[in-house]
Amino acid sequence: MRVIVESSPEQVARTAATFVASLVRRKPACVLGLATGSTPLGLYKELIRLHREEGLNFSQVTSFNLDEYVGLEPSHPQSYRYFMQTNFFQHINIDARNTHVPDGRALDFEAHAEQYERRIKEAGGIDLQVLGIGSDGHIAFNEPGSSLGSRTRLKTLTSETVRDNARFFEHIDEVPRLALTMGVGTILESRRCLLLACGKHKAEAIRATVEGPVTAQVTASALQLHRDVVAVIDDDAAGNLYRRDYYREVEQAQQALQAGKIKFGG
Numbered sequence: 001m002r003v004i005v006e007s008s009p010e011q012v013a014r015t016a017a018t019f020v021a022s023l024v025r026r027k028p029a030c031v032l033g034l035a036t037g038s039t040p041l042g043l044y045k046e047l048i049r050l051h052r053e054e055g056l057n058f059s060q061v062t063s064f065n066l067d068e069y070v071g072l073e074p075s076h077p078q079s080y081r082y083f084m085q086t087n088f089f090q091h092i093n094i095d096a097r098n099t100h101v102p103d104g105r106a107l108d109f110e111a112h113a114e115q116y117e118r119r120i121k122e123a124g125g126i127d128l129q130v131l132g133i134g135s136d137g138h139i140a141f142n143e144p145g146s147s148l149g150s151r152t153r154l155k156t157l158t159s160e161t162v163r164d165n166a167r168f169f170e171h172i173d174e175v176p177r178l179a180l181t182m183g184v185g186t187i188l189e190s191r192r193c194l195l196l197a198c199g200k201h202k203a204e205a206i207r208a209t210v211e212g213p214v215t216a217q218v219t220a221s222a223l224q225l226h227r228d229v230v231a232v233i234d235d236d237a238a239g240n241l242y243r244r245d246y247y248r249e250v251e252q253a254q255q256a257l258q259a260g261k262i263k264f265g266g
């Protein structure tokens, strides 16, 4: 796993945006996997800026979101469809028909989940999956104990996640206990994963993800099995990493290599 440690959440957003923007420029009809939550907000702001100021073109992009609460209307201010519309989609030129968020009101969740998986395949698979991480180490809503081979399905949220997410609702009792979520196996099939984390409250989950054993108790640790994961995190989220200095050295060496400062041969 490539670990890039940045000095601030703003820099995390800028660096993450360069990965997304370079893919969109290189492959205009790419498939993006998108995430909700506080962490990717800075990334979306930066992509909106690149769209407005540099003409970054999303017209051919297809997107699939990781998850959605069960029971919330798309127009509910806490639904993830609403989050994506207001924080990203309505500010760029993506075609609304190409944006996919699981439907938390589906009558037959199993059939809907299967259809979601099929749509991802029909679109050619996800080129780049943006991921946040829960303080319990979840990716999407794959709570501790989720199968590392899981596919899109219904999941019960842990009380830790419900507590974490209660800040967006008026009362904790309003937080849905169920969500439809891509599985760990679905996420691992993306061609590249871009994991973002900021803040001290993520430091332990990041340590377990990057340096702990691969375990279903920390579903983000399954990313160690993926061949192309870039974790962009801030200093606070990197606070518990044992090999933090080494990750910095790797990035410095990469930059020197790209700048032609490292020469090979006699």
Ligand code: PGA
Binding pocket: 036, 037, 038, 039, 040, 132, 133, 134, 135, 138, 139, 140
């Ligand atoms: P956050 O959520 O970005 O709001 O911290 C991340 C997550 O739970 O996956």
